[in-house]
Amino acid sequence: MAAIQPSGAHAVETHRCRELVCEEAGSPPRLRLRDCPPLRATGSSIVVKVLATSVNPIDVKRSAGYGARLLSLKGAGRFPMVLGNDFAGEVLAAGPGVRQWKAGDRVLGTLPTGARGAHATQVVVDGKLVRPWVGDYAAAEAAVLPYTFTTLWRALRSVGLDPRTASGRQVLVHGASGGLGQLALQVLAAWHARVTAICGPQSTDLCRALGAESVVDRHTQGISSIPAVFDASFNFASWPDDALLVDRLREGAMGHATTVHPLLGCVDQHGFLRGGYLAWRAHLAAARRARSRGPSVRYAWVVYQPDRDALDALQAFMAHGAVRLPIGFQAPLADAAGAFRHVAEGRPGRAALLTP
Ligand SMILES: NC(=O)c1ccc[n+]([C@@H]2O[C@H](COP(=O)([O-])OP(=O)(O)OC[C@H]3O[C@@H](n4cnc5c(N)ncnc54)[C@H](OP(=O)(O)O)[C@@H]3O)[C@@H](O)[C@H]2O)c1
Structure with missing residues (x-):
């Protein structure tokens, strides 16, 4: 099963990796869960085992083709694509340039809008774009905040x-x-x-x-x-x-x-x-x-992009339990369609996807 294999200053993990792929533009979205090669932490990046990730209005819009032209300049406009910009999870491996994080640390963070988003069981992210997962937030509650x-x-x-x-x-x-x-x-x-x-x-x-x-x-x-x-x-x-x-x-x-x-x-x-x-x-x-x-x-x-000051501020607010968003829908990654429907219909509360 899953194992962490230390290798010098960094580690390579062998968890099974799965990602939620949006196959083509459509409404409702054409979603499919597929296996993907295990991720590697290199340089200043870390691999995070995602425990929860959020579905936001932009994910629903992008799944229908919105923004494809301009976002293609960032490699984020072409189907199939993996959506999602934020996550809460656990560090699996850290690249050789990473001092701050080690396997097992609980973190939350953001991803830039790009070819592969956070709707997956693992993400690779720059170690500077995560923060400790502080406060009494459940995985879904933490994951809906960073983006x-x-x-x-x-x-x-x-x-x-x-x-x-x-x-x-x-x-x-x-x-x-x-x-x-x-x-x-x-x-x-x-x-x-x-x-x-x-x-x-x-x-x-x-x-x-x-x-x-x-x-x-x-x-x-x-x-x-x-x-x-x-x-x-x-x-x-x-x-x-x-x-x-x-x-x-x-x-x-x-x-x-x-x-x-x-x-x-x-x-x-x-x-x-x-x-x-x-x-x-x-x-x-x-x-x-x-x-x-x-x-x-x-x-x-305003255009979203990962922002280290914002993550610092979020961490400070979360340490005091001072920011929260109610969860209106949560489901396993494999049942993502319900989360996309929840957001598309403008129902109250945020939508989160949980990994098994
Ligand atoms: N530019 C960026 O980088 C960026 C990043 C994040 C989000 N966004 C966008 O910012 C917007 C807000 O995001 P969010 O996550 O807060 O969305 P949200 O949770 O869906 O909230 C939007 C709120 O706006 C109100 N609303 C919806 N349609 C409206 C209309 N036609 N006229 C007046 N009020 C309306 C609704 O509340 P009431 O019915 O109670 O008024 C709704 O709760 C979304 O459109 C999202 O796509 C953009």
């Missing part, structure tokens, strides 16, 4: 929010009931920001419980009726609402960031040249709109 927290962290930093600058700031969060939104509420509450959450009627109590000072039910109140008093605003919900959110900033605000920008979609639809041009024009118009609130107001399209 979403990293994206949130990049959004917060892109407008200049941190523990020092956030205290007392008025912040507007659209999509507050989702993964990014719930983490934003928890982090911003810990930083003593004054948050207004926009969400559907079923989530108003949840948003209050997570620290929102006030809550706007988007089904009964339009965004344009919210006063323009905010230091910062975040769009984690809907690109067509972006301009309305930017208009809620006060004069001289910090800025606005969105994770739901049309960059990938434009290039999918119109190709690199025209799509790139259209995306650039949309960004320019939105950034101008933000600057009409003041010359130093920031405007950002």
Whole structure:
């Protein structure tokens, strides 16, 4: 069975490796579990036995072909592909350049978007892109955090929010009931920001419980009726609402960031040249709109990528049990279709895949 075989400063493991392959673009996704060659830790990389990995909206979108053109530049656009950007697990082997990790360490981490993601029983990852799995988090609870927290962290930093600058700031969060939104509420509450959450009627109590000072039910109140008093605003919900959110900033605000920008979609639809041009024009118009609130107001399209500062921050929050996302669905890797359906249908709670 599984064994660790030390070999000099590093080790080569012989666990059976399986990966969840998305075979071609489709909705529902065409998923298949297949064997893959055992992974090796070289240089500064480690091999992690994945105990849990998450399914996020981007995985569902990519499984249907979204983003394939632009992501092909990172080797991540071609089917068959292994999706997934984060995991919680146990170190199996460490490359010769790795001092920090040894077999048996419990870690969580992120993978860059690339040809082979985290929906597998093992991943190879740069040792700098994992952190100790601290706190009382079950595998699924830990695995749903790194990707979403990293994206949130990049959004917060892109407008200049941190523990020092956030205290007392008025912040507007659209999509507050989702993964990014719930983490934003928890982090911003810990930083003593004054948050207004926009969400559907079923989530108003949840948003209050997570620290929102006030809550706007988007089904009964339009965004344009919210006063323009905010230091910062975040769009984690809907690109067509972006301009309305930017208009809620006060004069001289910090800025606005969105994770739901049309960059990938434009290039999918119109190709690199025209799509790139259209995306650039949309960004320019939105950034101008933000600057009409003041010359130093920031405007950002957030793009996920592994971020060591974000992982440090996540570790600090987890050590105090201060960030959590509820699990709405978990299943073995072999039953991944249910997890993809859960996310595609926008059901509450995160989706996690567990390895046997
Ligand atoms: N750019 C990047 O690198 C990056 C990285 C991570 C995520 N994202 C994107 O960011 C978005 C949020 O991610 P997430 O993980 O938080 O997703 P999520 O958990 O599905 O949450 C999104 C929330 O937005 C609200 N919503 C959905 N459709 C809406 C609409 N048409 N109008 C207004 N509100 C709507 C829903 O809540 P209510 O019904 O309660 O309002 C939902 O809970 C997703 O689109 C995701 O793909 C992008």
